[in-house]
Amino acid sequence: MVGKKSGKALLREEGLERTDNNMELTSWPAIAAINQKNYYTEYLKRDDQILAYRLQQEENRNRMTKQARDRDRALAQGRPMGPDGDVEMDEEQDEVQDEVSKGTKTIVIHIGSQNLRIGLASDALPKTVPMVIAKRSQKSESEEPDGEPKPKRVKLADGGDPEPEKQFGEEFASRFAAMSNELKIRMRMNKRRVLPQSRDMVLSYNKRNPPETISEHNDPLRIDWTEIPTNPKQAPEYITGKKALRIPDKSTPRYKLYWPIRHGWVNELDYQSKNFVWHDIALIIRDAITEHLGLNLKPRREWAQYACVFVIPDLYDRKYVTSLLAMGLTDFGFGRVCFFQESLAASFGAGFSTACIVDIGAQKTSICCVEEGMCIESSRVNLKMGGHDVTETFVKMLLYNHFPYADINLKRRYDFLLAEELKQKHCTMNESDITVQLFDFHLRAAGQDTRKYTFKAYDEVILAPLGLFKPPIFDDEHKLDGRRRLIDRSYDIYEGAANDPTSTAQAEILTQIAPHLAVPTKPDTNGTTTTNGNGTTTNTTTTTAETNGYPDNPAKARPQSQSFARIKDSNSTPRSTPAGSPSRDLESTPQPSGTPAVEKPASDSEGEEEPLSIERRDDILAVHPLPTSILTSISHASRTSSQKIRDFLGGIMLVGGSSLIPGLPAYLEESLQAIRPGYAKDILIGRPPRELDAQVVAWKGGSVFGRMGKTNDSWVGGLEYERLGERVLGYKCMWAW
Structure with a gap:
């Protein structure tokens, strides 16, 4: 039997006995918990604690101090006082101030998918440079293995070419015929004469009309092609701008064209590294500054004397903006850089304070409502269609009707320029001009005699630009290829979520295009939006499937009357899915003129979750009819205010190169009135005032912004960027970065 142990023995055996001398573990004083x-x-709650604000205040103080010293010096020298109480300064100081106010030291750059607008802020108009670079290669773009004729044409089993009516497939033929029949019905309703057998007249003429050959010395408008030295060592490594488009396709050595910007995005399809993309963009801008602006800035200190204004898209990628910032301050060495959004720049250039800006470019169309000098974020829409789609569709329609130049290939440089010329000359949306007409053009190729073609056309001239209202006629097969292959989206460093700018109007359009990709959202008080367990967005009032006329599985329904959207699956395999027509709140029934219906946006930017996740936004091709996209943007900008709806509908302004199609404003106005008859009297579509070219109005607004001088607080300097990096944009941008 074991005896009973004392308490001290138990503490000693169990290791619980205290053996220290009651001293503290550390001599540092203990801090009480907060x-x-x-x-x-x-912390960071006062302006003097933020570097960007502190530098700006120091600059203002230094300027005021300098002005006071100059004034005291002038008074001491006995100079007279001016009528406003200021001392008259000398000519040298006036010249320095004029350089800032007149913008002679400010370069304004507007980068587009097809053209670059660049110029000094003091210039009346910018220089237009094709946004293309030709680089030495083994083969040109038309000689590569995949250099198939563009637009893409169907081949027979034996490799031959089918009849023109069948070379683009049955789907295109049926849509072309449907649009032609709708146009005839519309013209008859408008009491316009429709000649019978008009298409037969076109076909019979085009089939039997050979070209006429003109020798080169008899051609007064012959083209001066870019001469390439035959010695490869003397040939340049790259050529930019218009000279690149004038390089013969079969030059020695060969050159291949690269377009760094594609559909408003950075071109990730034709490049193997993102560094090459930004390098090509920098080369194009540098050559444009040197050749077209006449600024030969070789020493780096000379670049620091100039400031730069970049005009960027409304719905931009953050990495695109930060890369331009690094390019301007680090690569070029500009003294300061600022950014300006396209729609706001267009309103500046036109002098409008409240407007709905519709910018139809070459490969993208952007819509945004501007109010009191600010872009309404929830109204921003970016569509991946534009004038290039009109050009390609116009060529397909001409070939469908036995175009005499059947070998046209838009991958050849002279054919691409020819197609653009034909579109600009002949495309129209005036129904009064639709009749069988005789046209001619001259085909000029390097090393060949000029050929003069004559052809007839009927309704192709209006049906091609009508694709902006009926996008299914466009070829959208490869527009999403390569997206996010090189450049990933921007993510928040703290939460890890994607932080590229979003828009509820854009999200609603993408949800209409691909309703089965919508993410669950919180139902609002009116029960407008709910989701089921499968993640398909439904509507308690009118479901998306019911509105679009599709069954529950939209991938199984392919009605030809609806548009088709390109969806990129998780395994990067593109497929087709129907893009629904606009929801019923945009197709309101006729209302009495005194009580127009006011719609509630599907969601707004205050506390509500968007119907489509940001991560899936890049997987859906944003191609949607232009009128309904405009109404969607306005509905999200107005926030159920009837007066704002009238203001925006009465201030729709068309800008961009593709908006110059004759008759487009009137046709768009009529389409909007048909969709919204309650606001028919308020809808008004105009062009920029003062006879300003619609192609350069955004650049013009950037030049006005660059000359604002003291009132412009958006400039980012080299010191700020060196200390804060891209974080400085959060303090400098005019919008919520």
């Missing part, structure tokens, strides 16, 4: 209910900090 009372979580009552604590306060001033």
Whole structure:
């Protein structure tokens, strides 16, 4: 039997006995915990604690100090006082101030998918440079293995070419015929004469009309092609701008064309590295500054004397903007850089304070409502269609009707320029001009005699631009290829979520295009939006499937009357899915003129979750009819205010090169009135005032912004960028970065 042990023995055996001498573990004083209910900090809550604001205040103080010293010096020298109480300064100081106010030291750059607009802020108009670079290669773009004729044509089993009516497939033929029949019905309703057998007249003429050959010395408008030295060592490594488009396709050595910007995005399809993309963009801009602006800035200190204004899209990629910032301050060495959004720049250039800007470019169309000098974020829409789609569709329609130049290939440089010329000359949306007409053009190719073609056309001239209203006629097969292959989206460094700018109007359009990709959202008080367990967006009032006329599985329904959207699956395999027509709140029934219906946006930017996740936004091709996209943008900008709806509908302004199609404003106005008859009297579509070219109005607004001088607080300097990096944009941008 074991005896009973004392308490000290148990503590000693169990190792619990205290052996220290009651000394503290450290001599540092103990700090009491913070009372979580009552604590306060001033960190980054005052302007003098933020570097960007502090530098700006120091610059203002230095300027005021300099002005006071100059005034005292002038008074001491006995100079007279001016009528406003200021001392008259000398000519040298006036010249320095004029350089800032007149913008002679400010370069304005507007990068587009097809053209670059660049110029000094003091210039009346910018220089237009094709946004293309030709680089030495083994083969040109038309000689590569995949250099198939563009637009793509169907081949027979034996490799031959089918009849023109069948070379683009049955789907295109049926849509072309449907659009032609709808046009005839519309013209008859408008009491316009429709000649019978008009298409037969076109076909019979085009089939039997050979070209006429003109020798080169008899051609007064012959083209001066870019001469390439035959010695490869003397040939340049790259050529930019218009000279690149004038390089013969079969030059020695060969050159291949690269377009760094594609559909408003950075071109990730034709490049193998993102560094090459930004390098090509920098080369194009540098050559444009040197050749077209006449600024030969070789020493780096000379670049620091100039400031730069970049005009960027409304719905931009953050990495695109930050890369331009690094390019301007680091690669070029500009003294300061600022950014300006396209729609706001267009309103500046036109002098409008409230407007709905519709910018129809070459490969993208952007829509945004501007109010009191600010872009309404929830109204921004970016569509991946534009004038290039009209050009390609116009060529397909001409070939369908036995175009005499059947070998046209838009991958050849002279054919691409020819197609653009034909579109600009002949495409129209005036129904009064639709009749069988005789046209002619001259085909000029390097090393060949000029050929003069004559052809007839009927309704192709209006049906091609009508694709902006009926996008299914466009070829959208490869527009999403390569997206996010080189450049990933921007993510928040703290939460890890994608932080590229979003828009509820854009999200609603993408949800209409691909309703089965919508993410669950919180139902609002009116029960407008709910989701089921499968993640398909439904509507308690009118479901998306019911509105679009599709069954529950939209991938199984392919009605030809609806548009088709390109969806990129998780395994990067593109497929087709129907893009629904606009929801019923945009197709309101006729209302009495005194009580127009006011719609509620599907969601707004205050506390509501968007119907489509940001991560899936890049997987859906944003191609949607232009009128309904405009109404969607306005509905999200107005926030159920009837007066704002009238203001925006009465201030729709068309800008961009593709908006110059004759008759487009009137046709768009009529389409909007048909969709919204309650606001028919308020809808008004105009062009920029003062006879300003619609192609350069956004650049013009950027030049106005660059000359604002003291009132412009958006400039980012080299010191700020060196200390803060891209974080400085959060303090400098005019919008919520």
